[in-house]
Amino acid sequence: MTLSLRPYQRAAIEALYDYFSASSGNPLVVMPTGTGKSLCIAGFTREAIAAYGDTRVLILTHVKELIQQNFMAMLRAWPEAPAGIYSAGLSRRDIHAQILFAGIQSIHRHARQVQRCDLVLIDEAHLLGRGDSGMYRSFLAQLNEINAGLLKVVGFTATPYRLDSGMLHEGKDRLFTDIAFDVPVLEMIQQGYLCPVVPKQTSTQLDVGGVGTRGGEFIAKDLEAAVDRDEVTRAAVAEIVQHGEGRGSWLVFCSGVAHARHVRDAIREHGISAETVTGDTPGPERDGILAAFKAGRLRCVTNANVLTTGFDAPGTDLIALLRPTKSVGLYVQMVGRGTRLAEGKDDCLVLDFAGNTARHGPIDTVDGRKKEPAGDGEAPIKVCPECQTINHASARHCIECDHEFPPPVVKVAPQAASNALLSTQIQAAWCDVTGITYARHDKPGKPASLRVTYECGLARHSEWVCFEHTGFPRDKAVGWWRRRAGNLPPPSTVNEALEQLDQLRRPIAIQVRPAGQYTEIAAARFV
Incomplete structure (x- = not known):
């Protein structure tokens, strides 16, 4: 079979x-x-x-x-x-x-x-x-x-x-x-196997500047205390309701159990059917809520740390991020809940109130190797007004006199950034090509590739063409070759490609866009 x-x-x-x-x-x-x-x-x-x-x-x-x-x-x-x-x-x-x-x-x-x-x-x-x-x-x-x-x-x-x-x-x-x-996720979207995720600018942004970090992630208790503020929740929910008009399945990621329930209650006040799923939700109740959500009988589900993996609801067409995270994986997993195809679904709207897109970049260019900088700059502190003792910024009471600090203030940014969720949503620039060099690129344990470096005035931009790889890298290399060599059969090896360079068309300009710390060549223009 x-x-x-x-x-x-x-x-x-x-x-x-x-x-x-x-x-x-x-x-x-x-x-x-x-x-x-x-x-x-x-x-x-x-x-x-x-x-x-x-x-x-x-x-x-x-x-x-x-x-x-x-x-x-x-x-x-x-x-x-x-x-x-x-x-x-x-x-x-x-x-x-x-x-x-x-x-x-x-x-x-x-x-x-x-x-x-x-x-x-x-x-x-x-x-x-x-x-x-x-x-x-x-x-x-x-x-x-x-x-x-x-x-x-x-x-x-x-x-x-x-x-x-x-x-x-x-x-x-x-x-x-x-x-x-x-x-790559971008290829799957471009080939129609996944639906696009699109960002929409939000006015409300969570400020987590005073929240501490442990193990590369925000400290959960401090994060919820900072984020779960009634005035901010109501402002964010008002935007979700506004942008969610015409969208049928809303999935909201929150910063804790209490926060998820408060967001749910605020959504219900707008006449929207909403339920909450947390790690404490009994199995039968959870199954019933998720079944109703997938069937379209329930419009919104808020959750705290339980629907980031293994949750399949293809109809989800709005995702709201009220959960700031320093974890690249968690960020991509949350946004990924909206990329499945479903009948009548053109795209998934992502409302990022948590600054995750600004923190990590587009989901197709995120860097999983990135580590939290040692010390993260100067240690966040606050000074007790009663006894002048220096405390960590996350302290709720002074370590010396037990003075109770006021809760952290969550600011609503005057204008929040609308950061790209996909690299294709970043504006690309065309650069005139003044020279091209080709070289074999060897990496231990991996097939060789052809490194192509374009000189654009004083700038240089490179791409790697993977003739000796399999699957999609090879398919991309074949497409690259055919755009430059017409009907000339694609080479099987890098050395074979290097022998035929004189038969390739050379682009007069390339389209370049940011990709994390580097640049990505999005397109080429020929005479």
Whole structure:
């Protein structure tokens, strides 16, 4: 049986074959939210068992909804799949199934019961922690020992960086070793597999200047105290209601449980149906709320830290960010809840009251390697007016005399920035090309690429053309070549390309736009 896969899904599976034929590490497959990771998992599993009939596959994740979604996706793609579920939340323990979808919380102590296993596929892999003490790490270590060190582990994620900071495949404590496949979110939008996300300028902006940082993220308690202010909540909600007219499904990310409830109540005051989901919401109540939201019977759901991953509501066409974050991963995951396609949905409006787009940049150019600067400048302090003792800015009471400081003031900015959510929304500039150089670019452990450097007066802008890669990088290289070489067959290697440079058309101008700290070449103009 052959599964019906989109080209990039097929390319992801082929990339895993290529990786395991040459390497012995634990690779990552990076696919944006809404592009069908579950179908890739089903296809890869089906083909592994077709090649070796006794292959045993364990598919791990952390949320029961994802376990159920992935299991059902497998059965839709392969109705005869020998699949089962091991999850306390779903009241199933099919421990001996050849394909086992499991919750890590339920199975992490039962490696001895699982016994033989060839492949472990981890969905939402960005949720793995740093240390060796986590449930995933101890479970996988036991499972690898049971299977004589032959266990293969693959991670699937939309965001290949930890929620605090740093790439998943970098650092001495890494579980994953490489990125085997990565398809950019912008390409998926441009090719019609995802819907665009568009920013709208908001008048209300949360000021979190006095909120402390711990572990690369705002301190949760201090953040909620700063953000959960009635006057600001009402101002933001008024804007949500105004911009949400004509949009059917609103998802609001809040900074804490109480904040989520206060935002919900403010929305209800406008006559809008709204409910709240938090980590404390009982399972049946949560399931009912989310089912009503997905069915269009409930217009708005506010939440605190629970709908950032594993939540699939394609009809979501408005996202409001009232949750400031320093986490690149969390920011991308929140915005990604709105990129799924749905009938009658042209785009998803994102109202960022939290300054996240200004903090991190467009979701297709974010830098997961960025770390919090050491010390973050001068330490934020405040001086007690009673005894002149210096306190940290987050202190609620003076450490010396117990004077109670007033709550932090949240400012409403006179004019908030409307930051781009996609790099294509950043205005690009055309630059005249005065010279071009080509060079082979080698990176350890990776296929070579062709580095093309355009001289534009005193400025230089570079792009990398990946003839020797597979999947979308190769497809892009072929397109690049055909725009310059017409019907001349695309080269297979960089060296082959370098031998034919005299047959290429040279652009007279390139369109350049910012991409984080660098620039990106968006287009080329020829004579």
